[in-house]
Amino acid sequence: MADTLEGIPVLSLLIIIPLIGALAAFFFGKKSAKLAKSIALAFSFVALVLSALVLIAYYGSGNGGFMFSENYVWVEQLGINYNLAIDGLSLPMVFLSTLLVFLATLFSWDVSEKTRTYMSLMLVLEVGVLGVFMSLDYFLFYIFWEIVLIPMFFLISIWGGPNKSYASIKFLIYTHVASLVMLLGIFALYFTAAGDLGYYTFDMAQIASVSGSLESGMRTLIFAALFFGFIVKMPMVPFHTWLPDAHVQAPTAGSVLLAGILLKMGAYGIIRVCLPIFPVDVSYEIFGVVINWQMILAAIGVVSMVYGAFACLAQTDLKKMVAYSSISHMGIVMLGIATLSELGIAAAIFQMFAHGIIAAVLFMVCGMFQHKAGTREIPLLGGLVTKMPIVSVIMMFSFMASLGLPGLAGFVAEFSVFTATFDWLGTNYWYWIIIPLMTVALTAAYYLWAMQRTIFGELTTKIRTDNIRDAHWFEVAPIVVLLLLIVLLGVWPSALMDVITPTLPFLSIPGVI
Known part of the structure; x- marks a missing residue:
């Protein structure tokens, strides 16, 4: 398969295809809403098929390094290149992105308001996220990073709920300010690396090759700037408050893509950009306790896990509860990264993918309750x-997957992260693992409580129920695909792990591999 794709600019095609689809849906979609949907669905399907072919080719190659590289000079004087490639870190995210955009487009088949614009924005969003996951040039990476903000802002501000203006502006301010801080870190890397290289370049690999020679204080400042930009995107406590507002107000497809893909950009950035310059030799003394950056990352992850889980217990809106659960589950990703071990980082990447498909189902369930019952308020x-x-069965299955039921994808990811954490802490500090493990019990508590209140017991009399209908085919079809994938990765985790683990030695993480 790799030989078949050799010589074809497949990564550029992955960006160009949805871009052409966005333009086609917008201009030709004037004739009818159905035509706009059909065009968007067709182009997103082509991108999905292409990403699947790339995944199969990479899996069959046994190569852990970069493949399908494309590198063209863009602005030679400034060292800016059009540089794309994929490896075992980026490829799962690329496939996840194309899969969720296609399924979210199908799930949105009943969208009737400004349909061509809606479909076009979803494909533009796909262009941005794919560019982020495939770029190996910091300048190109940042351009795609900023592109992502635009369609998500409009998806919330036009098709969102009653407080859509507030939520969209808050989303834009938080993420854009964080992006500007990240940009300062990128420029600092750009200028400091030039001193060692003897020329200016935004090439990630070349900058990483000399980042170890950075002065300790400068490396810490650069790491902190980049890290801040990424944890706001994930998001981690205390920079999380934009997420529940954005999710509650966003249309269902917007929430699916926000939780399934956009949050992963932050975690991806930490692994791809931050870890190669990780300040392993920097420690601080706080209240007589010596801590380092590894402990800081772990603390942020654990606090986000626990806070997100407790916040879920207090929610009455199904969608807001799922939004806070995303903060908790992304905290698991951060904890896996903090271990700085092969197992921990592999498990973090696995959790990124697993959470992406599970969260997509959860938000689709919330959307179906809103569309059919007219409310997501649990007390009603x-x-x-x-x-x-059908919706009730899907709800139970997705809740079980999210709380980490054995045999499903979420369990594999969480168990691996906790195992890596235990290995890192050692037998002398084993009791610290109890704190993140508490979130598993809390997760079961808020999911079971929500399930019991919404679908079991006596039929509600607080809302009109005579006109409630079950799921449509275009809602069930994408969910079935995701549920099958959740089961597949739960019983055959090596299908994904065999893509991830060969790449780990190539990530150049100081003190780890």
């Missing part, structure tokens, strides 16, 4: 299993 619901048996 009850006994809806009699009215929506």
Whole structure:
């Protein structure tokens, strides 16, 4: 398969295809909303097929390094190149992005307001995220990073809920300010690396090759700037408050892509950009306790896990509860990264993918409750299993997957992260693992509580139920695909791990591999 694709600019095609689709859906979609949907669905499907072919080719090659590289000089005087490639870190995210955009487009088949614009924005969003995951030039990386903000802002501000203006502006301010801080870190790397290289370049690999020679204080400042930009995107506590507002107000497809893909950009950035310059030799004394950056990362992850889980217990809106659960589950990703071990980082990448597909189903479930029952408020619901048996079964399955039921993808990821954490802490500090493990019990508590209140018990009399209908085919079809993938990775995790683990020695993480 790799030989078949050799010589074809497949990565550029992955960017160009949805871009052409966005333009086609917008201009030709004037004729009818159905045509706009069909065009968007067709182009997103082509991108999905292409990413699947790339995944198969990479899997079959046994190569852990970069493949399908494309490197062209863009602005020679400034060292800016059009540099794309994929490896076992980026490829799962590329496939996840194309999969979720295609399924979210199908799930949005009933969108009737400004349909051509809606579909075009989803494909532009796909262009941005794919560019982020495939760029190996900091300048190109930042351009695609900023492109992502535009379609998500409009998806929330045009098709969002009653407080859509507030949520969209808050999303834009938080993420854009964080991006500017990240840009300062990129420029600092650019100028400091030039002193060692003897020329200016934005090439990630070349800059990483000399980052070890950076003065300790400068490396710490650069790491902190980049790290800040990425944890706001994930998001981690205390920079998380934009996420629940954005999710609650966003349309269902917007929430699917926000949780499934955009949050992963932050975690991806930490692994790809921050870890190669990780300040392993920097420690601080706080209240007589010596801590280092590894402990800081772990603390941020654990606090986000625990805070997100407790916040879920207090929610009455299903969608807001799922939004806070995303903060908790992305905290697991951060904890895996903090271990700085092969198992921990591999598990973090696995968790990124697993959470992406599980969160997509969760937000689709929330969207179906809103569309069919007219509300997501848990106190107003009850006994809806009699009215929506298919939706209820999907809800139970997705909740079990999210709380880490054995045999499903979430369990593999979480168990691996906790194992890596235990190995890092050692037998002398084993009891610290109890704190993040508490979140598993809390997760079960808020999911079971929400499930019992919404679909079991007596049929609610607080809302009109005579007109409630079960799921449509275009809602069930994408969910079935995701559920099958959740089961597949739960019983056959090596299908994804065999893509991830060969890349780990190539990530150049100081003191680890």
